[in-house]
Amino acid sequence: MKTGKGTEIAYPRHIKNYVNFMTADQAARQTENPEWRIVPPFPITARNVAAFLKFETTRPKNNSDGEPILGTRLGYETIKQCISALENWRHTHEHEFKDDNEALRPLREDARIRTYEANARTSESERNADAQLWKAKGTTA
Numbered sequence: 001m002k003t004g005k006g007t008e009i010a011y012p013r014h015i016k017n018y019v020n021f022m023t024a025d026q027a028a029r030q031t032e033n034p035e036w037r038i039v040p041p042f043p044i045t046a047r048n049v050a051a052f053l054k055f056e057t058t059r060p061k062n063n064s065d066g067e068p069i070l071g072t073r074l075g076y077e078t079i080k081q082c083i084s085a086l087e088n089w090r091h092t093h094e095h096e097f098k099d100d101n102e103a104l105r106p107l108r109e110d111a112r113i114r115t116y117e118a119n120a121r122t123s124e125s126e127r128n129a130d131a132q133l134w135k136a137k138g139t140t141a
Helices: 007-032 046-056 074-097 111-122 125-136
Strands: none
Touching: 007 046, 046 074, 046 111, 074 111, 111 125
């Protein structure tokens, strides 16, 4: 985490969002299938992060009250920072999970994570164009 870059606030927010997603996702899966074995959010692994990024890359941005903003979605820099925050936590805590090979593997070594990041980068101009359309309609994006 770099001081003065805003990561002191953003990184914990990304971890909190990840934990909230994992908790809700696993509860929903167990409701659908009572025999489902809950997958905990920790250790942070590429498999769990890929599921989280599938959600994060499709959800709208939230306003300061936590309410979704119609016609928006998270941008490349936010997705990149999210991956960095999760990687920072994974790396900082990897000694706690030394017997879990998946927990020891850097997130960006996984093709799924690289693909979500690359797709966010390539769709950035489309996202910006969509935001301009929503602004033209009188909706803040």
